[in-house]
Amino acid sequence: METMIRLNHCRFAMPSKNLEVLTALDVAKTQWYHFTAIVIAGMGFFTDAYDLFCISLVTKLLGRLYYHVDGHLKPGTLPPNVAAAVNGVALCGTLAGQLFFGWLGDKMGRKRVYGMTLALMVICSIASGLSFGKDAKAVISTLCFFRFWLGFGIGGDYPLSATIMSEYANKKTRGAFIAAVFAMQGFGILAGGVFAIIMSSIFKARYNAPTYEFNAVASTVPQADYLWRIILMFGALPAAATYYSRMKMPETARYTALVAKNTKQAAVDMSKVLQVEIVAEPEKIGEERSKSFGLFSRAFLRRHGLHLLGTTSTWFLLDIAFYSQNLFQKDIFSAIGWIPPAKTMNAIEEVFRIARAQTLIALCSTVPGYWFTVAFIDHMGRFAIQLMGFIFMTIFMFALAIPYDHWIKHENRIGFVVIYALTFFFANFGPNSTTFVVPAEIFPARLRSTCHGISAAAGKAGAIVGAFGFLYLAQPKDKTKTDAGYPPGIGVKNSLIALGVINFLGVIFTFLVPESKGRSLEDMSGENEDENEKETTAASV
Template sequence: MARDELKVLNALDVAKTQLYHFTAIVIAGMGFFTDAYDLFCISLVTKLLGRIYYHVDGDLKPGTLPPGVAASVNGVAFVGTIAGQLFFGWLGDKMGRKRVYGMTLMIMVICSIASGLSFSDKPKSVMATLCFFRFWLGFGIGGDYPLSATIMSEYANKKTRGAFIAAVFAMQGFGILAGGIFAIIVSASFQSSFPAPTYEENPLASTVKQADYVWRIILMFGAIPAGMTYYWRMKMPETARYTALVAKNAKQAATDMSKVLQMEIDAEPEKVDEVTKKQFGLFSREFARRHGLHLLGTTSTWFLLDIAFYSSNLFQKDIFTNVGWLPPAKTMNAIHEVYKIARAQTLIALFSTVPGYWFTVAFIDKIGRFKIQLMGFFFMTVFMFSLAIPYDHWSQKGNRIGFVVLYSLTFFFSNFGPNATTFVVPAEIFPARLRSTCHGISAASGKAGAMVGAFGFLYASQSQDKTKTDKGYPAGIGMKNSLIVLGVVNALGLLFTFLVPESNGKSLEELSQENVEEEEPESRPQHSRTVPV
């Protein structure tokens, strides 16, 4: 039996879209802008790091990072992100969303700067220092996931809540785009100021000493957007749902939201006591009965999605080189290679990644989370198999544009699909006292998938066949098998989507069942279906 909802929460649910909604989107979204920039900018400079610190003389072979070093540089931030998501997700439910919100930004600012100050004469020391600070950078980024999602969901009205949360996450697309554009600007500036021959012409002279500044500037730039939003994060009031349902301070919740909504709201302390008198923990039977399958659904789908999403993002340069869209490394100098990689990734972000995010924003409250996620996984599966099965065809020089188009469509449907919905749904369906924790667990599961993608794809894609196609491009047996595996992963994500409930148009308390009175065991209905009919 449903209880009457608290007036302060009902006021939030039915509030018209106002300035504070957009303010919250910008404040929370700038964190995600920075998150994406910091996580993905490393893929722009790993080739450059190899040229600078692991130069190989002779046989016209540009220096590359050893597989173990490359895996560490690409994946260590994900290890930190997992730790941050679990820790700050739990802390956000214990101390409040606002109190720990600024901590994550300061960690990101400090570690972005420190990542670019990894000085030493020895390559191993530079890489070790870089990995150390990128771990802690990931730790701060990880905290941003559950806190930003939870804050936005608890501020939003139920009519457009999905669009607001998705808009916060969509700032990730602009972060990826900004990383590519900034890398283009920096590399073009250095290229014109310090021209150098190609590796083929002069291996030693192709990497000028000023190239060492390029990767440092690109990594350190991530501190700027994070620092710019710190003040505004500290000015945000605590969410009413945390204050009322977790901290049990009805008066403060009403006061804070009266200022935000510019209306008088009754505190209702007696009703808060009634709503919060019977609560269950994360490891209780009641949680397992009500939300066990939901948590399995959010963790599994996010895990599977990130295997495909992050492996595809981090190793775009390798895929594009294999199909001939990027020229061979030996035909470029070190800085020109950064420019070419950044330009390719920027084009993908501009024409597929960013539009995909905003298609979700536009349609998530119209067609629902479940349908978008199912559609996204379906098309990602189709396009991955379309790339993998006829891979020998795509690797021919004349067919590479078709490959790039299909590859771009996988990014479009990951963002107009599960990459957005796996972020939105965990912020809606769990109780307020466990919402940040459960979102952190779901997000950490996703980053575990990202680690699988980062490490697994790196090694799998290196098993290249030594033969050449008739057009001179590598056949890429390892890359083909990797794409087939990603197709299977997407198909599994489609199946696990059926464990995730539809949350469109319902209040957070209705979804989490916090407005439902406890019933006697014999009168409880059987577990309801989690799939909309």
């Protein structure tokens, strides 16, 4: 009797024994295929970041090209509604894409949908640079149309890349692998700045536009129209380069076995990937596991309702701060005098200055922050890193906001930029990485892509709030001092205070997010509970 109880206990404690292919994945040694998967999935995020953030490099150039007024000395600027649309339309598309492709990834499979998103990104990146029209309104409208669909494709990359990497990885280093995929976003932001520096330098040397020519028409050479188009279209190259490799990846074993209910095919696929022999098991195991609760059912809400609230709320709050800082850092740097006023330089020089500032921030804080997460996430855990990141972001944001007048009056630009860079570092060595990792680990396989898409879409809703809201709120309180017809806002100082409060709320909601370090996906999602209950009942009988 004692032996029987001990055996039953072992079956309960090691539920992955029911499917050898899942056990093999959980305990697999890190090998070359894991790194290949990181690069293939990560290049999608490289492209995502490049495409989403490169627009901030060229928005002022668009204003000079298409909204200058003949005879006026002041450089042209985008009207408030146009600036909001250009900066935010891709985020709207991303939100829609995360919901749609996240759901589709659970219905059709990760691999099949993966190719769709990448193809859409390539086509729309090129089309964005080819935006056409007879006048400014037509060009900007076409640009916004293609950037919406570009964002739609980018949105699909979030749940699919995260889910694929989580389902391929072993449980020991799974966090680092998923975080490494997301860390490619930092290289995408860096690449955008570096490429813009190179191209603006080439244009400056080639056309030798006078740096201190203030006339709006003369200071924007006609050839500058090619500059923003080249910068936008470059994003198609890395996505196109990895399309073939993505199509060669097999479907994940967890989807094949637990959702498609084909455990034999899962064993065959992973035997090739892991280069080990895995026994193919009966189809009925997959069938039994698939008979369970659906999305937003009472059972789902009981088991994962607070988890989903935690992942959506923290991602929403994080992206308000993160995207407002990224998309409008050029305005903050202009406010503190790090980037000279637009009237003191021509359009190409302005692109160069903005790109140089963004590159410096990315190189010194954004990229290191991502890779600190990769290095420590499986040691410190997701919860600790996210909590720490939100706490430090709150501290540094208040450190910028409260003595803001001091930074401006004393022109202490270096101190301001250092603290500002630290907020990016702890965003990435913190919630910007962990909010991506955790939703890919804690939900059932049949709902994993959908729930990650919902969480990511909540984040993009926050990004939209940041992109549209910060544009207006950061305007001076005095209407006479606002630029280009913007309504009066609360000023940069109060906007930074608001972002500090938002980060503090992130600290609170982090306590709803479970720790998934070192645990199998099936243990975290509770997918083995029904099976174990059946075994326990049978043993007791």
